[in-house]
Amino acid sequence: xxxxxxxxxxxxxxxxxxxxxxxxxxxxxxxxxxxxxxxxxxxxxxxxxxxxxxxxxxxxxxxxxxxxxxxxxxxxxxxxxxxxxxxxxxxxxxxxxxxxxxxxxxxxxxxxxxxxxxxxxxxxxxxxxxxxxxxxxxxxxxxxxxxxxxxxxxxxxxxxxxxxxxxxxxxxxxxxxxxxxxxxxxxxxxxxxxxxxxxxxxxxxxxxxxxxxxxxxxxxxxxxxxxxxxxxxxxxxxxxxxxxxxxxxxxxxxxxxxxxxxxxxxxxxxxxxxxxxxxxxxxxxxxxxxxxxxxxxxxxxxxxxxxxxxxxxxxxx
Amino acid sequence: xxxxxxxxxxxxxxxxxxxxxxxxxxxxxxxxxxxxxxxxxxxxxxxxxxxxxxxxxxxxxxxxxxxxxxxxxxxxxxxxxxxxxxxxxxxxxxxxxxxxxxxxxxxxxxxxxxxxxxxxxxxxxxxxxxxxxxxxxxxxxxxxxxxxxxxxxxxxxxxxxxxxxxxxxxxxxxxxxxxxxxxxxxxxxxxxxxxxxxxxxxxxxxxxxxxxxxxxxxxxxxxxxxxxxxxxxxxxxxxxxxxxxxxxxxxxxxxxxxxxxxxx
Numbered sequence: 001x002x003x004x005x006x007x008x009x010x011x012x013x014x015x016x017x018x019x020x021x022x023x024x025x026x027x028x029x030x031x032x033x034x035x036x037x038x039x040x041x042x043x044x045x046x047x048x049x050x051x052x053x054x055x056x057x058x059x060x061x062x063x064x065x066x067x068x069x070x071x072x073x074x075x076x077x078x079x080x081x082x083x084x085x086x087x088x089x090x091x092x093x094x095x096x097x098x099x100x101x102x103x104x105x106x107x108x109x110x111x112x113x114x115x116x117x118x119x120x121x122x123x124x125x126x127x128x129x130x131x132x133x134x135x136x137x138x139x140x141x142x143x144x145x146x147x148x149x150x151x152x153x154x155x156x157x158x159x160x161x162x163x164x165x166x167x168x169x170x171x172x173x174x175x176x177x178x179x180x181x182x183x184x185x186x187x188x189x190x191x192x193x194x195x196x197x198x199x200x201x202x203x204x205x206x207x208x209x210x211x212x213x214x215x216x217x218x219x220x221x222x223x224x225x226x227x228x229x230x231x232x233x234x235x236x237x238x239x240x241x242x243x244x245x246x247x248x249x250x251x252x253x254x255x256x257x258x259x260x261x262x263x264x265x266x267x268x269x270x271x272x273x274x275x276x277x278x279x280x281x282x283x284x285x286x287x288x289x290x291x292x293x294x295x296x297x298x299x300x301x302x303x304x305x306x307x308x309x310x311x312x313x314x315x316x317x
Numbered sequence: 318x319x320x321x322x323x324x325x326x327x328x329x330x331x332x333x334x335x336x337x338x339x340x341x342x343x344x345x346x347x348x349x350x351x352x353x354x355x356x357x358x359x360x361x362x363x364x365x366x367x368x369x370x371x372x373x374x375x376x377x378x379x380x381x382x383x384x385x386x387x388x389x390x391x392x393x394x395x396x397x398x399x400x401x402x403x404x405x406x407x408x409x410x411x412x413x414x415x416x417x418x419x420x421x422x423x424x425x426x427x428x429x430x431x432x433x434x435x436x437x438x439x440x441x442x443x444x445x446x447x448x449x450x451x452x453x454x455x456x457x458x459x460x461x462x463x464x465x466x467x468x469x470x471x472x473x474x475x476x477x478x479x480x481x482x483x484x485x486x487x488x489x490x491x492x493x494x495x496x497x498x499x500x501x502x503x504x505x506x507x508x509x510x511x512x513x514x515x516x517x518x519x520x521x522x523x524x525x526x527x528x529x530x531x532x533x534x535x536x537x538x539x540x541x542x543x544x545x546x547x548x549x550x551x552x553x554x555x556x557x558x559x560x561x562x563x564x565x566x567x568x569x570x571x572x573x574x575x576x577x578x579x580x581x
Contacts, residue, residue, distance in 0.1 A: 163435055165425055165430035165432070165433055165434075168414070168418060168422060171414060171418075175414060176409075179408060179409055179410055181396065182399075183396060183423055184428075185396075
């Protein structure tokens with residue numbers, strides 16, 4: 001296919017048609033991104049439990065709905081299951097002294113078996129025709145509305161929680177553990193709280209995603225942490241660029257969700273450009289790597305040995 | 318106010334790096350004592366403070382603060398009795414949090430942290446007044462992040478946080494060592510003022526002999542995990558740097574050459 005034919009084959013209308021779906025997905029995954037924000041940004045803990053707990057959320061939700069439990073209750077159970085997963089990672093780290101990232105990998109791999117046991121097989125469908133689901137890809141406008149409500153309530157609750165004494169103790173733990181301890185804060189408890197809260201949100205996102213797509217899959221969480229990180233990083237970069245000095249915690253959280261929506265819009269465009277679907281994970285990894293590298297490279301362009309040599313070096317030679 | 322009885326601590330026991338950091342240390346502080354701790358590198362000064370703060374458990378002996386035996390308590394459970402200022406200005410405050418948030422965290426030291434809002438309007442007024450007393454203009458910048466402050470400002474803030482609720486014991490671990498001389502002098506002056514105004518009991522580690530002599534009512538010198546000199550009152554106020562150097566070589570059998578105490 002020549003380049004002209006390639007461009008001719010792209011139809012702008014098809015792109016517009018996929019936008020609502022991407023926005024809905026971005027909103028639902030935005031809840032996962034908020035969870036990742038809690039561990040990665042507030043607690044300073046790279047938590048890979050996410051890949052497992054996202055699928056756990058989907059598995060628990062779908063199996064309970066299939067068993068006749070109302071979908072909202074099933075979501076609540078999914079949140080509790082996610083909290084439990086976070087707690088396991090936290091205990092492996094605080095009570096057994098396993099480094100954080102390794103503790104979370106252990107939980108993640110354990111959850112693969114747990115999720116298979118919950119579902120009984122690798123994939124379980126839940127049809128919107130047979131069950132009253134909270135949202136579905138059948139109606140993207142409703143899904144967007146529901147997603148917005150969830151996101152707004154969660155951001156409100158997180159804004160409140162991280163402004164309370166306990167929330168501040170978590171923030172201090174993530175920022176300067178030595179200071180937190182000197183102020184009488186039990187940093188192990190704070191880590192357990194934050195990891196539970198985070199994975200509860202991740203599981204909620206998984207439960208909503210499973211309903212949206214109409215099935216739960218054992219592999220639905222693969223790479224979820226990277227997408228969450230992408231959303232957090234895109235959101236934070238935009239937040240500091242747009243808000244500059246008028247930064248606010250609530251707005252920052254909203255930007256994280258916006259980051260998730262932007263991520264899915266970009267994915268939509270990339271697919272529209274007929275890039276092979278198989279390369280999506282590679283593409284995501286490259287995006288995250290670029291966004292992670294930008295602050296570092298920006299700093300280096302201001303001050304580096306190469307620059308120092310160019311500016312001042314050589315004079316004595 | 319502080320009773321350290323026969324406390325020992327050995328690091329890396331059973332290895333080639335075995336180090337007896339505290340060797341049957343005995344120290345008793347009366348209420349209102351301001352003790353300066355001096356000694357060469359590796360003498361056990363900071364180790365002594367860390368033992369009191371509960372950074373790790375001691376091997377033997379007991380530590381009692383204000384009548385409460387804390388020997389079996391980890392650091393965060395002792396925190397309600399202690400105020401601490403660290404050597405590294407980055408250690409004592411949370412950089413990503415606002416000045417008033419840091420103070421609010423300190424105001425709740427030793428209390429249960431629940432779901433009440435982190436800071437009350439009444440507290441904000443108190444913080445404003447206390448910050449004013451530092452004379453650094455921080456009272457008008459309570460909403461900025463601590464990470465934007467200089468090292469000296471951060472140490473002054475940490476000092477205020479450490480003494481916001483009168484602690485039974487104030488631990489100052491070379492808290493001016495990372496500052497430039499002018500700022501260090503200012504922070505020391507503030508420490509003096511805070512300690513005397515609130516009648517605090519304090520233990521201050523320093524590597525600066527002049528500071529150790531000039532401040533406090535009692536001076537102890539450590540060497541090899543032991544307290545080798547303990548002077549107070551009249552005798553301490555008459556001490557000179559030369560006296561200290563001489564006493565050190567007499568008591569330790571070596572000299573303080575090549576040590577940073579000499580350079581200060």
